[in-house]
Amino acid sequence: MKHVFKKGKTLLVDGPASVSLLSGKISVLGAPLHISEKLVVREGKRLPLWVKKRVTLELMLGEGASVNEVDEGTVPSSWDDAAKELLSLKKPVTVLVVGGMDSGKTSFCTFLVNEAVMKKWRTSVIDADLGQSDVGPPSTVGFNFVGEPVKDLFDIDAQDAVFVGSTSPSGAINKVIEGLTQLKDRVMEAGVDFLVINTDGWVEGEEAAAYKNRLAVKVGPSAVVVMQRGNELTQILDALHGVKVFVIDSPQLIQPRSREKRKLLRELSYKKYLKGAKMQSFSLSWIKVKDSLFGAGGSLPRKRLKTLMNLLGTRPVYYEETVTAILVVLSKSKAVTEEQIKDVEEYFGKRVKVIREGDEEGLLLGLKDEEDKFLGIGILHGVDYKRRTLKVYTPVSEKVSMLCFGQIKLDKNCREIGLSTVYSNYLL
Numbered sequence: 450m451k452h453v454f455k456k457g458k459t460l461l462v463d464g465p466a467s468v469s470l471l472s473g474k475i476s477v478l479g480a481p482l483h484i485s486e487k488l489v490v491r492e493g494k495r496l497p498l499w500v501k502k503r504v505t506l507e508l509m510l511g512e513g514a515s516v517n518e519v520d521e522g523t524v525p526s527s528w529d530d531a532a533k534e535l536l537s538l539k540k541p542v543t544v545l546v547v548g549g550m551d552s553g554k555t556s557f558c559t560f561l562v563n564e565a566v567m568k569k570w571r572t573s574v575i576d577a578d579l580g581q582s583d584v585g586p587p588s589t590v591g592f593n594f595v596g597e598p599v600k601d602l603f604d605i606d607a608q609d610a611v612f613v614g615s616t617s618p619s620g621a622i623n624k625v626i627e628g629l630t631q632l633k634d635r636v637m638e639a640g641v642d643f644l645v646i647n648t649d650g651w652v653e654g655e656e657a658a659a660y661k662n663r664l665a666v667k668v669g670p671s672a673v674v675v676m677q678r679g680n681e682l683t684q685i686l687d688a689l690h691g692v693k694v695f696v697i698d699s700p701q702l703i704q705p706r707s708r709e710k711r712k713l714l715r716e717l718s719y720k721k722y723l724k725g726a727k728m729q730s731f732s733l734s735w736i737k738v739k740d741s742l743f744g745a746g747g748s749l750p751r752k753r754l755k756t757l758m759n760l761l762g763t764r765p766v767y768y769e770e771t772v773t774a775i776l777v778v779l780s781k782s783k784a785v786t787e788e789q790i791k792d793v794e795e796y797f798g799k800r801v802k803v804i805r806e807g808d809e810e811g812l813l814l815g816l817k818d819e820e821d822k823f824l825g826i827g828i829l830h831g832v833d834y835k836r837r838t839l840k841v842y843t844p845v846s847e848k849v850s851m852l853c854f855g856q857i858k859l860d861k862n863c864r865e866i867g868l869s870t871v872y873s874n875y876l877l
Contacts, residue, residue, distance in 0.1 A: 452516075453505050459519050460498040461702060464490035465511035473504030478523065478556055479563035480598030488600055490514075491717055493710040496600065497523035497556075497702055519702070524560060527697040531674060532564045534695070538671055540570070541637060543644045545668055547661055547685060548676030550650030551706060552699045555583060555602060557676065558647045563598040570642035574602065577629050578649045580616040580711065586722040586826045587715040588613050588813060588855055590628040592636060602647075603718070609635070610823040612815025614740060614855025615868075616715065618649050622660050630667050646670070658684035665689055712865055719863040722826050726844040729827075731852060733837040739817075741854040741872040742802060743809075743832075746771035753797075760793045761785050766806050767834035777803045778834055806834065808871045811860060815853035816845045824849060828859050 451471065454460060460475075462468060468488040475482045476499050482488055490496050492511065499522065508516060535544055544561065548554040558574065565572040575592040576584035583602035585591020591607030599605060611628030618625045629646070636644055646668065651657045662685065665673055672693040675682055686694065706714075738744035746769040749757060757775070758764050763785065767778035775797060779785065785803055793801045812829040827843030839852070854872045859865060 450509075451505060451507055453503070454500050454518065456500055456503050457520070458500045459521055459523050459702070460500065460506075461495055461515075461517045461519060461704075462490050462498060462508075463495045463513075463515045463517075463704070465492040466490045466514040466516070467509040468498065469507040471505040471507055473500070474502035475500050475504050475506075476523075477600040478560040479567070480559075480600045482600070491601075491603065491714065493706060493714045493717075494601070494603075495702075495704050497700075499523045521702060523700075523702070525698040525700055528557060528560060531695045531697050532561055535561070535672060535674075536564060536568060536570070536643070540642045541644065542642070542672075543633065543637075543646065543668065543670040545646045545648065545665060545670040545673045546676070547648050547652070547673060547682070548650065548699065549652045549678070549681055551703055552650070552676040552678060553703045554578070554647055554650070554676055555581070556700070556703070557674065557697070558645050559599060559602055561645050561674075562595050562602075565643040565645075566595055566598055571640065572596075572643045572645070573636045573639075573641045574605065575629065575632050575636065575644065575646045576602065577625060578647050579613055579618055579621075579625070580649060581714060582718065583647075585610040587718050588616050588857055589815070589823070589826075590625060590632060592632045594639075594641070603721075607823075612817075612823060612826070612853045612855065614813065614815065614853065614857065616857065618651055618660065619656070622663070626664055626667050629664065633668055652682055652685060655684065658688050661685045662688035665692060715865065716863050719826070719859060723828070723842070723844060723863065726827070726842050728830065729841050729843060729845075731839045731841060731849060733839075736849060737851045739851055739853040741852075742771070742774060742776045743769065743854075743872045744837075745769070746774075746776065749775075756796065757793060760796060761789050761803075772799075774800045774802060777801060779803060779805050781805050781807055804871050807831070808869070811858040811866060812869060812871065813855040813857040813859055814841060814843070815855065816841075816843060816849045817851040817853065818847055819850040821851070827852075829854075 470482045572595045577590045585607035589610040591610035593608040615621045674695045678699045733744045765777045769776040814827045816824045825845040827841040830840045
């Protein structure tokens with residue numbers, strides 16, 4: 450359906466929707482929409498379109514989608530001021546963007562990237578928002594270079610990424626910081642002029658403030674941009690020392706997203722990075738595993754196995770022993786008591802983890818090559834414990850040398866069905 454809008458208006462498009470420009474001039478966070486170009490707005494996502502010259506648009510709205518016309522601009526003046534000053538700094542420039550959930554971090558990052566690209570600076574973006582990652586699959590820290598203006602960071606595929614395996618940084622702080630600094634160093638070595646780093650929305654409390662401060666110290670940015678709506682970032686601001694800080698406005702046009710909307714956006718991202726996937730088998734005899742108790746140890750000698758069986762009262766389907774722990778896999782029909790597990794731990798003097806065959810199904814995996822480069826994600830569909838082989842649903846066609854186990858479980862439709870520490874290496 451065709452619609453005409455006057456110059457100076459802002460259109461707030463909530464997906465799922467598509468917008469085609471038939472005439473006039475319009476931009477999205479600084480990126481121009483060209484004549485006959487189709488802009489797709491994902492479900493759960495809102496994009497602001499600034500009418501620069503009277504336009505005629507063809508709008509296609511899906512279920513639950515909407516278009517609202519407002520008089521406000523898409524970019525607050527504080528964004529313009531910050532961008533101008535950031536782009537006046539000496540190259541190379543690294544900008545760390547911090548803010549709470551639904552504060553507009555991603556929109557500002559998109560705007561800032563576009564400003565740098567249009568200035569012909571060699572630009573890159575790192576997305577460290579594990580739960581709402583646009584550059585790279587959820588649970589990863591991903592990056593890529595940006596050569597032309599973008600309307601949605603989701604349109605940028607990850608050139609490389611670090612697999613964290615969780616959608617929250619709270620339980621994986623060291624992994625996030627190490628991964629982010631690793632990618633930042635790689636980007637700088639490539640000769641970038643301008644690097645924008647998006648972060649997660651965990652900002653409240655002492656632990657969150659300490660994490661963001663550690664992040665700033667390790668990354669060593671040229672500047673930190675803080676998006677504050679009230680005083681929720683006071684602790685973070687107080688902790689930032691020795692770095693240039695910009696406090697900018699969070700737009701009134703931002704629409705808070707529900708937990709379900711956030712999960713939906715992650716589901717779309719999982720599907721994007723699993724497109725073209727097929728079932729593949731990997732043997733533990735020719736690949737390594739990371740962040741997993743499974744595959745990290747060796748078989749028990751006969752006498753120790755016999756003792757283990759007597760204490761548990763059953764024969765395991767699979768067993769494995771490391772210096773500090775024992776992994777025991779039982780058939781689906783078998784069970785042991787907490788008391789029996791304690792007896793095993795007391796006898797062997799190490800922790801014991803007992804799981805059932807099939808508990809591993811649905812685990813999200815990260816796949817890497819022999820040079821430790823991220824190749825993509827996969828879903829674990831099952832393990833043949835006798836042959837020590839894993840069936841993984843993944844689109845990765847390159848040679849895989851390492852599997853990294855996450856704690857997210859997905860169903861066959863890429864919907865999150867919970868968290869699991871079935872192979873967690875906390876016992877190692």
